[in-house]
Amino acid sequence: MAARFSPQEVMETEVKRRLGAHVQRRGDGFTEAESMGMLQLVRSRWREGWDVIAQLHNAQFAKHNRSADSLKKKFSRLYRSNIPPRGAKNHQAITFAHIVHKEMIEGVPAAPGTAVSSVDGETPVESSEASFQPPQGEERTQEGAAETEHNWVDTAEVPAAATSSPAAVSVPATVATPPTAASAPRPRARVPRQTTEWQSPAVFPPDATPLPTDDLLTSVLKVILRSQYQRDLDREEERQRRDEERQRRREEAEQRRQEEDRRRDEEREERRRRSEERAEERAENRRRHEQFMQMMTVLVGKNSAPQQRDTEC
Numbered sequence: 001m002a003a004r005f006s007p008q009e010v011m012e013t014e015v016k017r018r019l020g021a022h023v024q025r026r027g028d029g030f031t032e033a034e035s036m037g038m039l040q041l042v043r044s045r046w047r048e049g050w051d052v053i054a055q056l057h058n059a060q061f062a063k064h065n066r067s068a069d070s071l072k073k074k075f076s077r078l079y080r081s082n083i084p085p086r087g088a089k090n091h092q093a094i095t096f097a098h099i100v101h102k103e104m105i106e107g108v109p110a111a112p113g114t115a116v117s118s119v120d121g122e123t124p125v126e127s128s129e130a131s132f133q134p135p136q137g138e139e140r141t142q143e144g145a146a147e148t149e150h151n152w153v154d155t156a157e158v159p160a161a162a163t164s165s166p167a168a169v170s171v172p173a174t175v176a177t178p179p180t181a182a183s184a185p186r187p188r189a190r191v192p193r194q195t196t197e198w199q200s201p202a203v204f205p206p207d208a209t210p211l212p213t214d215d216l217l218t219s220v221l222k223v224i225l226r227s228q229y230q231r232d233l234d235r236e237e238e239r240q241r242r243d244e245e246r247q248r249r250r251e252e253a254e255q256r257r258q259e260e261d262r263r264r265d266e267e268r269e270e271r272r273r274r275s276e277e278r279a280e281e282r283a284e285n286r287r288r289h290e291q292f293m294q295m296m297t298v299l300v301g302k303n304s305a306p307q308q309r310d311t312e313c
Helices: 007-019 032-048 050-060 068-080 091-106 160-164 212-312
Strands: 115-117 124-126
Touching: 032 050, 032 068, 032 091, 050 068, 068 091
Parallel strands: none
Antiparallel strands: 115 124
16 A cells, blocks of 8 residues: 655655755754764753753764754654664664653653663663763764755665674664574564653743744745635636626627617618608699699680581581
8 A cells, every 4th residue: 555645744855856865954964873862861851951952962972063953853853753674774763762752751751770772672772871972983974965864764774784783883882782582573663652742841942943844835835825816816807808808799789789770760761751752753743644634625625615616607
């Protein structure tokens, strides 16, 4: 079954793809030894606040000058990450971060001198921060590009022989590797339940700087909303333009119809007037013809009377 990714993970993957793997981003630059030292300090002194943890961490790792926000965000990224396969980079740090986070949620104080099983369930790790000393010469340096978060999850498993080698993984100087049976089953790390009960103001103050992915997600949402609003405006303008075009066509059609009716009325009136003129003309011709006939009848009667008298004589 295909894995489901949250929108934040998808956004982080897109940012890494666009910016490239060799771009310094927030939370980068921590070696495994420095991450383990930070986790030891967080486990024992998280109730005192991140400022105290930052001072102790900078005193322990003088090469770097980490701020409280940087350590807090690094720890947040570690315990929120999925545990990578055994032998991958940061496997021990991520698993230890889950253990520390679980203790912080449950409110279990870390007893000094107690040992906690490490990533593989084989090598115990001292809980006291004084017992953790970074190995000299094994701290990996970053050349222009820091160690990115996707190396925690996307790295392939390495052979078991490389895992057991002392030069493969940077571990504390006090870590001892007890003999283990080849057939002994290894315990599985249980992912703690994600809650916010332990996030007191001393650990994560409310004015913490948001993650860059949140800003990027907000920017993307703003761009999407702006484009949607512009698209709605364009649709509204197009609808108004079409309505105006239809109204103009209706007005032009109505004007043409009125002109056609006026022309037909004028033609009808012209035909009626011509018909009346022809009727009057015919009546006048008939009247003149009748008058002419009457005059001819009178003249014929006058001429026939003398001729009749001459005949009688």
